[in-house]
Structures are given as structure tokens and as C-alpha cells.
Amino acid sequence: MEFAAFLLAGLLVFAAVATIVAVVRDGRGHTPPIRSTRPWMAGNLPSEPYASLRSLQG
Secondary structure, three states, rough: OOOHHHHHHHEEEEEEEHHHHHHHHHOOOOOOOOOOOOOOOOOOOOOOHHHHHHHHOO
């Protein structure tokens, strides 16, 4: 019985170490760096939200 408990404890330690190593190795994942070369534009859309433009009409 002690052998099974020792084996289970060893397996839990191994799983914890393997999980920590995997998280540290991967980091945040494989996200590319954000590069901004010019201001954000969305064609000819207004620069203010629709709700604020609508409240000025009333």
C-alpha cells in the first residue's frame, strides 16, 4: 500500500513539474507583435459613435 502511495505522489509531482515547464516554455502563445505604422482607419466611417451624432440631431 505504501508503494502505491509513493508511486501516486511521484506521479503528481511529475505532472506538476511537467505542467509548469510547458507553461513557461509556451509563454503567452505564438502571438505576433503588434505593429502600428499608421493610424487606424475604417474607410469613410465617422470618427464619433453613432449614438453621440444622433443625440445632437434631436
